[in-house]
Amino acid sequence: MNPKDIPDNPYLLLTPGPLSTSKTVKEVMLRDWCTWDDDYNLGVVQKIRTKLIQLASCSEAYTSVLMQGSGTFSVEATIGSVLPSHGKLLVLANGAYGKRLAQISNRLNIETVVHDSGEVNHPDMELLESTLQQDQGITHVVVVHCETTTGMLNPIEKIGRVVKSHNKIFIVDAMSSFGGIPIDVEKIGIDFIISSANKCIQGVPGFGFIIAKKEALEKTKGFARSLALDLYDQWKTMEDGHGKWRYTSPTHTVRAFMQAIHELEEEGGIEKRYERYQENHSVLVEGMKKLGITCLLPESLQSPFITSFYNPSSGKYDFKEFYERLKSKGFVIYPGKVSVADTFRIGNIGHVFPDDMHKLIKQIEESVFW
Ligand SMILES: *Cc1c(COP(=O)(O)O)cnc(C)c1O
Numbered sequence: 041m042n043p044k045d046i047p048d049n050p051y052l053l054l055t056p057g058p059l060s061t062s063k064t065v066k067e068v069m070l071r072d073w074c075t076w077d078d079d080y081n082l083g084v085v086q087k088i089r090t091k092l093i094q095l096a097s098c099s100e101a102y103t104s105v106l107m108q109g110s111g112t113f114s115v116e117a118t119i120g121s122v123l124p125s126h127g128k129l130l131v132l133a134n135g136a137y138g139k140r141l142a143q144i145s146n147r148l149n150i151e152t153v154v155h156d157s158g159e160v161n162h163p164d165m166e167l168l169e170s171t172l173q174q175d176q177g178i179t180h181v182v183v184v185h186c187e188t189t190t191g192m193l194n195p196i197e198k199i200g201r202v203v204k205s206h207n208k209i210f211i212v213d214a215m216s217s218f219g220g221i222p223i224d225v226e227k228i229g230i231d232f233i234i235s236s237a238n239k240c241i242q243g244v245p246g247f248g249f250i251i252a253k254k255e256a257l258e259k260t261k262g263f264a265r266s267l268a269l270d271l272y273d274q275w276k277t278m279e280d281g282h283g284k285w286r287y288t289s290p291t292h293t294v295r296a297f298m299q300a301i302h303e304l305e306e307e308g309g310i311e312k313r314y315e316r317y318q319e320n321h322s323v324l325v326e327g328m329k330k331l332g333i334t335c336l337l338p339e340s341l342q343s344p345f346i347t348s349f350y351n352p353s354s355g356k357y358d359f360k361e362f363y364e365r366l367k368s369k370g371f372v373i374y375p376g377k378v379s380v381a382d383t384f385r386i387g388n389i390g391h392v393f394p395d396d397m398h399k400l401i402k403q404i405e406e407s408v409f410w
Contacts, residue, residue: 051370052396056188056216056346057111057239059390061300065243068299073291080291081283084298089278091301095218095310096225096233096251103257105250105275108290111215111236113269114248116144118211118232119182121264121271122256123150127179130155130171130208132163132199135189136377137213141182148265153178159190159378160337165198172206180209186217186343189377190336191385193217193343200228209256215239215248216345219304220389221314231256237293240313240345240389243300246293317344320388320397327401331408336383346387348378354410359384365407371400 053060073080085106092104107114119141123129128151131142138156145152153175157163163183172178181203186193196212203210211232214223218233220240225233235241236248250271257275264270268287277286307313321344325335328349336348351357359375362384366373376383388397 051367051372052392053372053390054387054392054400055372055374056385056387056389057236058245059238059242059387060392061242061244061296062303062391065296065299065303065391069244069292069296071295073295075285075289075291078282080289080294081281084295085278085283085285085289088294088298088301089283092249092251095301095304096223098226098251101254102226103252103254103275103279105252105257105271105278106285106289106294107248107250107269107271107274108246108285108287109248110245111234111239111248112140112144114234114236114250115141115213115215116148117248117264117266117269117271117274118234118250119144119150120148120266120269122209122211122232122260123180124260124263127151128153128175128177130168130175130178130181132157132168132181132183132194134161134163134192134194135159135184135187137184137188137215141184141213151177159187159380160192160341162192162195162341163199165202168199168202172202172208178208180211182211182213185212185214185223186345188216188346190348191343191346192337192341193221196223196230197228200230204229216389217343219310219313220317220345221343222310225251226253237297237300240317241297241300241304242390243297244293246290247297314344316393317388319394320344320392321347323394323397323401324386324388327397327404331401331405333404336378336381345389346374346385348376348381348383348385351376351382351384352410357410361409362407365409366400366403369403369407371403 089104133156218235231253237243238245374385
C-alpha cells in the first residue's frame with residue numbers, strides 16, 4: 041500500500057498522550073533502522089539530543105539523555121538515579137502525577153517529604169521556604185509543571201527561585217508541557233527536566249528524555265537503584281558512543297520524533313505552537329461556556345494543554361454515553377481524574393487545530409442528551 045493511501049484515523053485523540061500525530065510523522069516509521077549504525081546514531085539520535093537542548097533554551101552546560109519506556113520510566117530513572125543514598129526528596133504535589141512522584145520515591149526507599157496543596161491550588165510557597173530553611177536534610181525538590189490531572193500549570197519560575205536560593209537540586213516533570221510552552225530551563229536553574237516523545241512535541245510513544253545540567257548529572261555516577269533505568273550509565277553510553285543506547289532502542293519511535301521536531305520547527309517553534317494550543321483552548325472553553333459547561337480551574341491556574349470541565353449536573357447525563365456519542369462523531373475525549381469534583385477532560389495538544397475545536401463544539405452541541 042502506498043503510504044498516501046493509508047486511511048485517516050477514525051477519530052481525533054483529544055487526550056494528553058498518546059495524541060493525534062501528523063501523517064508525515066507516522067510515514068517516517070515505514071523504514072527500519074540499525075540500532076548500532078551511524079545512520080541512526082549520528083544521523084538521528086545525536087541530532088535529537090542537540091535539538092532538545094536548544095528547545096530547552098540551554099547552553100552547552102546542559103546535556104540530554106533519551107530513555108526507553110513511557111514517561112514514567114524517565115521520571116523513575118531520574119529520581120532513582122540522581123538522589124544519593126543519603127538524599128531526601130521534597131515532592132510538591134497537587135494531583136495524581138505529583139502523587140506518583142512521591143510513590144516512585146517511596147518505592148525506591150528514598151526519604152521523602154510531600155507537600156500536598158490539594159488538586160485545585162498551587163504549591164504553598166511559604167511552606168516551601170520554611171521547610172527548606174528548617175529541614176537541612178532535603179537535597180532535592182521535584183514538581184510537576186503541568187499537572188495533567190486538572191490541567192493546572194504550576195509556577196516553576198517562582199518555585200525555582202526558592203529551591204535555588206537554598207542550593208537544592210531542582211527536578212521538573214514537564215511531561216505534558218515541554219515543547220508546548222517556552223521554558224527557560226537554564227535561567228530557572230532546573231537541574232533535571234523530564235518529558236516524553238508522545239506529548240507536546242507530537243511524536244509517538246516509546247521513550248522519554250531528560251535534559252540535565254551536566255555538572256549535576258556528572259556527580260551521580262553509581263547512584264542508580266536500577267540497572268535498566270540508570271540515567272548516568274545511559275548518558276555515558278550515549279555520550280561516549282555518539283548516540284548509542286545501552287539496550288534496544290525504539291528506533292521507529294525515535295525516527296518519528298525527529299520528524300516531529302522538524303514539524304515543530306516548521307510551525308515556527310515552541311512560541312507558535314504555544315499560540316496554537318492557547319487558541320485551541322480558548323475556542324474550546326468559549327464554546328463550552330455557551331453550552332453551560334464550566335471549567336474546574338480559574339483561568340489564572342489553567343494551562344492550554346488539557347482542560348477539566350465539570351460534568352453537567354443533570355441526572356440524565358452519563359459520561360460513557362457522552363463519550364460514545366462524541367467518538368462516533370470523530371472525537372475521543374478523556375475521563376476526569378480529580379477526586380474533589382465530578383469532571384471530564386479534553387486535551388488540546390497534538391496535531392489538532394482551532395478548526396477541529398470549532399467542529400468539536402458543534403458536535404457537542406448536537407450530542408446534548410441531558
Ligand atoms: C503523561 C504524564 C506522565 C507520564 O505518563 P506515562 O503514561 O508514563 O507516559 C508523567 N507526568 C505527567 C505530568 C504526565 O502528563
